[in-house]
Amino acid sequence: MIPKELVAASAEALILSLLAKGESYGYAIIQEVRARSNDHLQWTDGMLYPVLHRMENNGWIKSRWAESENGRKRKYYSLKKDGKAALSEQRAQWMKVHDVLTELWGKKYA
Amino acid sequence: MPDLEEQIAAWRRQMLAAGIKTPVPLDELESHLRDEMEQQVRSGLSAPEAFETAVQRIGHANAIKTEFKKVTNVKTLRPGKLLGIACGVIACSFSLMILRTLVTAHEPSLAARMLGLAAVATAILSWRYNHKFLPVILNQRTRTGIGLACCLLASAWMALLIQFILPNLVVVPAGSEMSVGRVLNVLLWAMTFAAVLGSIAYGLEKVTHKQPQLVDS
Numbered sequence: 033m034i035p036k037e038l039v040a041a042s043a044e045a046l047i048l049s050l051l052a053k054g055e056s057y058g059y060a061i062i063q064e065v066r067a068r069s070n071d072h073l074q075w076t077d078g079m080l081y082p083v084l085h086r087m088e089n090n091g092w093i094k095s096r097w098a099e100s101e102n103g104r105k106r107k108y109y110s111l112k113k114d115g116k117a118a119l120s121e122q123r124a125q126w127m128k129v130h131d132v133l134t135e136l137w138g139k140k141y142a
Numbered sequence: 143m144p145d146l147e148e149q150i151a152a153w154r155r156q157m158l159a160a161g162i163k164t165p166v167p168l169d170e171l172e173s174h175l176r177d178e179m180e181q182q183v184r185s186g187l188s189a190p191e192a193f194e195t196a197v198q199r200i201g202h203a204n205a206i207k208t209e210f211k212k213v214t215n216v217k218t219l220r221p222g223k224l225l226g227i228a229c230g231v232i233a234c235s236f237s238l239m240i241l242r243t244l245v246t247a248h249e250p251s252l253a254a255r256m257l258g259l260a261a262v263a264t265a266i267l268s269w270r271y272n273h274k275f276l277p278v279i280l281n282q283r284t285r286t287g288i289g290l291a292c293c294l295l296a297s298a299w300m301a302l303l304i305q306f307i308l309p310n311l312v313v314v315p316a317g318s319e320m321s322v323g324r325v326l327n328v329l330l331w332a333m334t335f336a337a338v339l340g341s342i343a344y345g346l347e348k349v350t351h352k353q354p355q356l357v358d359s
Binding site: 058059063078085086089102107 | 199213
């Protein structure tokens with residue numbers, strides 16, 4: 033299991049990356065992160081929403097309430113222009129960390 | 143066994159009691175709870191079991207509230223931003239009044255009017271784009287200090303303008319001439335200077351909070 037500090041640090045980059053693929057909502061975001069990480073990245077579900085609200089306050093994402101296929105209302109999030117810029121910056125930062133670690137560990141782990 | 147809707151209502155009350163008071167996060171959390179319950183029922187759990195699992199996965203109300211509180215604090219505790227906005231609003235209000243006089247008065251030339259419009263455009267562009275050129279200052283005290291200094295300088299500048307510069311513009315010495323257009327432009331550019339100072343205080347907060355928070359501030 034990935035420690036909570038690393039899970040927290042990667043949360044914004046993961047959310048931005050998922051929303052770059054298209055509009056989504058909290059539950060779907062959590063399910064997709066779980067599936068893509070083979071359950072290694074586990075968030076406490078409720079903790080996702082303060083992160084989404086902070087990102088919305090930052091002007092990275094926007095939200096709208098809409099009716100889902102089952103008739104209930106859901107809050108959908110999508111990426112804004114500033115969110116795309118934040119994603120580029122975060123991607124560059126994570127790639128730098130990745131490059132340093134790959135170089136240190138050698139080709140075996142690349 | 144209590145009805146499932148009653149259980150959800152009880153869960154909402156628990157969340158409310160813990161302090162998640164605003165309706166938006168609570169409605170969103172309830173929507174999530176219902177999604178998770180539907181998924182668990184599809185996986186074969188009974189409705190009460192699905193409810194228990196969904197509640198556990200959402201997490202403790204107090205922990206969620208603490209995280210939401212951090213968001214609220216980030217949103218509200220920005221004195222530099224507030225001071226900058228106050229400065230900008232005051233300077234821009236005066237600017238618009240002066241610009242109106244400049245545009246409607248008969249005396250000013252076209253060049254004087256264009257110069258006045260340029261002053262207002264400079265103020266607007268500064269508010270819209272200066273955050274792109276300002277540095278990220280992670281220390282909030284430093285940011286607030288710089289913002290406060292900008293606003294004090296803007297206030298001092300306005301006081302200087304009203305006390306000394308404006309009377310000298312209005313009372314023209316005998317033999318010299320000061321056109322209405324020139325007086326209004328001096329005032330407009332003076333207001334633009336104050337508005338730009340306000341925009342720096344605001345922009346420093348904006349650029350810092352737009353930056354990904356991978357490092358503790």
